[in-house]
Amino acid sequence: MFEALSEALKFDVGTYLAQIISFLLLVALLRAVAWKPILKALDERKRYIEETISAAENRQTEAERVFAQYSDDMQKARAEAQEIIQRAQKQADGQKAEIIEAARAEAIRLKESALTEINREKEKALVELRKEVVELSVLVAGKIIEEKLDVASQRKLVGRFVDEVGKLPC
């Protein structure tokens, strides 16, 4: 038992030196194949995450700015549209009144010209009629004159004429 213990506790300088060399070798190799690339990857990932977050924040700010601008523009456009509609309405109202006024004036004018025409026609008809009456009267008078006027008839005619003159209101 003691032999086994001393065997187990045995310290060998050669093994000790070999272990130092082995471990340093392991450190160098493992550093080259694993730790260095992994540390680099960790670093890159950290940087990537930071960059992504800051880019996302920038984008968010930009988006908010653009959104604010868009809603502002929209507001403006809506107000402008409202204004245009109102102006158009007002203009339309004005035109409506004008058109109605013009139509009314036209109607009056037409009516007046129609009346004038009627009057003129009436005048013309009257003049025509008078002329006809005069001609007929002359004709009738001629016929009558052609007949032999006896004394009795002359008397009767003159008497009637005088009667008529006496009835005239003057």
Add this chain to the structure above:
Amino acid sequence: MAEHVRLTWEVMGFNLHADTLVATWVVMGILLIIGWRAGRAVSNRVPQGAQNVFELVLEFLGGLVQENMGHKKGGSLLPYFATLIMFILFSNMLGLFPNLTFGAGHIFGAPNLMSPTADLSTTFALATLTFFLFNIWGFRFMGAKYIPHSFAHPNIAFFLINIVEMVAKPVTLAFRLYGNIFAGEVLIAVLLGFFPISLGYLLGGWMCQVVWLGFSVFIGCIQAFVFTILTIVYTSQAIAGEEH
């Protein structure tokens, strides 16, 4: 295990411990293969497979280094600390595997394999590296002030105590790791001796074995962590006076 006489290789007058060296090479091989696989397919977006484990170790130790000495001074040591914890952890685990070499080369005699850390030569080698590491770092960041900082702290009256502390640091590191792992392996062998493969083993003898194996896994993790964090702490102590 007493009947097994350790095979030694005589090289340049040294009696190299064959089992320790072979076990170390196995651990190195495993770590290099895993590390190579993790490093080859390294992704800076989504880590996969072994890369996750290696990243976990780096992040964990990076946090400790940051807390203890700051990234500026300790950042370059991160690969060393990470290799240290992985090497000790894998070494501690190796002794828990059954010996499936079937006596090939007469290297491993016990029923279980051997942890490189169950050899005082290995643990002293690692402790020596820690010793050199914190002394070199002390000189590097404190210059000549490192000597009073470490030997006349808080004043010259404590010189002897400081000497003892300086020696005790690597010695306790080495013996703590060695003692824990070696004892664990001895007990595994002893338990296997108590309950050989038989009816008694099947009826419950295996339980002691399983419980002890589980506990040894726990001990192996703890000791790997302790060795590494003490190395970090000693290094940070050595350069602690710089900012004051």
